[in-house]
Amino acid sequence: MQNEDDRSQEELLLEIEKLRTQLAETEERGQLHYEALLAQEQVTTILEIITDAFLMFDNMWKVIHMNQKAEQLLRINRDDLVGKVYWNVFPDTVDTIGYRELHRAMAEKVEVSYEQFYPPLNMWFEARGYPSKNGVYFFFMDITERKQMEDTLRKAHDELEMRVQERKLAEQEIQYLQRYNRGLIEVSLDPMVTFDQQGIIMDVNEAKIRATGRTREELIGTLFADYFTDSEKAYKGVMLVFETGEIHDYELVMVAKDGTETIVAYNASVYKDETGQVVGAFGVARDITEHKRTEKSVLESEEKFKAISSSAKDAIIMMDNEGNISYWNEAAEKIFGYSVQEALGKELHIFLAPKKYHDSYRRGILIFKATGCGPVIGKTLELEAVRKDGTGFPIELSVSAVKIEEKWHAIGIVRDITQRKKAEEERETLIRELKDALAERKKAQQELEETIERLEVYTTRVNSLMVTMLEQATDKKTNVVILDISGVAVDVEISEPLVNIARLSRLLGATCIVTGIKSEAMRKLADLGITLAPITTEQSLKEGLRYTIAIVEENDDNGGGKEPLT
Numbered sequence: 001m002q003n004e005d006d007r008s009q010e011e012l013l014l015e016i017e018k019l020r021t022q023l024a025e026t027e028e029r030g031q032l033h034y035e036a037l038l039a040q041e042q043v044t045t046i047l048e049i050i051t052d053a054f055l056m057f058d059n060m061w062k063v064i065h066m067n068q069k070a071e072q073l074l075r076i077n078r079d080d081l082v083g084k085v086y087w088n089v090f091p092d093t094v095d096t097i098g099y100r101e102l103h104r105a106m107a108e109k110v111e112v113s114y115e116q117f118y119p120p121l122n123m124w125f126e127a128r129g130y131p132s133k134n135g136v137y138f139f140f141m142d143i144t145e146r147k148q149m150e151d152t153l154r155k156a157h158d159e160l161e162m163r164v165q166e167r168k169l170a171e172q173e174i175q176y177l178q179r180y181n182r183g184l185i186e187v188s189l190d191p192m193v194t195f196d197q198q199g200i201i202m203d204v205n206e207a208k209i210r211a212t213g214r215t216r217e218e219l220i221g222t223l224f225a226d227y228f229t230d231s232e233k234a235y236k237g238v239m240l241v242f243e244t245g246e247i248h249d250y251e252l253v254m255v256a257k258d259g260t261e262t263i264v265a266y267n268a269s270v271y272k273d274e275t276g277q278v279v280g281a282f283g284v285a286r287d288i289t290e291h292k293r294t295e296k297s298v299l300e301s302e303e304k305f306k307a308i309s310s311s312a313k314d315a316i317i318m319m320d321n322e323g324n325i326s327y328w329n330e331a332a333e334k335i336f337g338y339s340v341q342e343a344l345g346k347e348l349h350i351f352l353a354p355k356k357y358h359d360s361y362r363r364g365i366l367i368f369k370a371t372g373c374g375p376v377i378g379k380t381l382e383l384e385a386v387r388k389d390g391t392g393f394p395i396e397l398s399v400s401a402v403k404i405e406e407k408w409h410a411i412g413i414v415r416d417i418t419q420r421k422k423a424e425e426e427r428e429t430l431i432r433e434l435k436d437a438l439a440e441r442k443k444a445q446q447e448l449e450e451t452i453e454r455l456e457v458y459t460t461r462v463n464s465l466m467v468t469m470l471e472q473a474t475d476k477k478t479n480v481v482i483l484d485i486s487g488v489a490v491d492v493e494i495s496e497p498l499v500n501i502a503r504l505s506r507l508l509g510a511t512c513i514v515t516g517i518k519s520e521a522m523r524k525l526a527d528l529g530i531t532l533a534p535i536t537t538e539q540s541l542k543e544g545l546r547y548t549i550a551i552v553e554e555n556d557d558n559g560g561g562k563e564p565l566t
Contacts (some may be wrong), residue, residue: 105129213257315414321407337388372408515544
């Protein structure tokens, strides 16, 4: 008898369906209940002995039957599943490939098969669904081990394929690198050479051939050190490479076949074989002849700059791209009071400018860093600065921008203009004083001109009066002339006519009496060195008349009385 395990699922399904049909027919014929139970038992027996897990669904997806293998794989007792909707018990399977395929089997009445990984059980299943009149027969088995083996085989195959590809790529890469390295060696403008641990040349490039003026055959097999002015130093360089593994910027002077000397900087490093053993070294010579000339020129320029800046009376200050002081000459030390050590690295504007300008300077430095431009660049301005002791003083500042290594720096020349400002203030004061003096002189000149005009008028009147008085004095033969000038200011201008009248009166034999002159006016004239002699002065007209009467009486006594003239 054929073993039940060897039957195909199709055969089992046919037999199950046949038994179910017999069971139904038996019930329809009303046969004994025993026969129905016997058919049911046969179905159960078949399902229990097969190796596949089995579930039977009705049209509502309720589990009608499940075998022991299904219990094992699903890890659930049949009492907890039979009679219940499968999707409610296993909600994780909803909307999976199994869910969709089994629904397709029921709806379209087609057989379906699929593989599915079920994460809650960490298992792979191979499943088949067969539609029946009243539902779906569902067979499934655990293929996790097979999947793992397949995965292992696939990985092994992939790894083998990868190793084969890697080997091919490695071989191609080796060939490529050989061509590439040779190409690099030959395309380089710098002389390149390989030498062994004894310093014997093994290979050279075209640049080395051109630099030495020798052929490849002449160079290979000879000592590397033989082509330099100092062969001993060159040999030490070879030994140093193998001692340390590499050298950098090792300066030598290479000598060509025609005697031309070239200053070079050698960079070299060892290379190893596949076992890790050092077999030689690879060296590259960079022509630094022009660089050395430039370096010498730069050093000379720096020395000149230092000499000029150290002897300069103006402060020379350099600011880097961050706004910090990077150069500070001796004049800057004297002007600001800070030593080089104190100044270098400090934020320039905060260090030297009054606090009220700090915010604007900080904004300006951001623009300068990006563009090299600013309100003071390329200009000469007068500003205020602060010394170390906190005192402010005026400066003249000239600033220019310079780009160093793609970053903007600034160079400023600062001059202390305190003395100049002081001289300018003194000059302004002198100019104001001169203007004031000129205005005073102009005013005095104007007053003088006005005085002269008045004097001319006055002199004309006085002369006319004097002539009239003298004519009357002559006609009347008087011996006294009285002039009352009460209320008239007595000064240099009026004193001279008075003196002239007095002198002329005296020539006519008359005495001249001037009244109305105060004692203060007399002292003022005396201070000016002016005397009114031979004038007789009285402070009031009354006193002058009294004095005149006395003279007349005296003349009457002498028999010569004359009428006084006033």
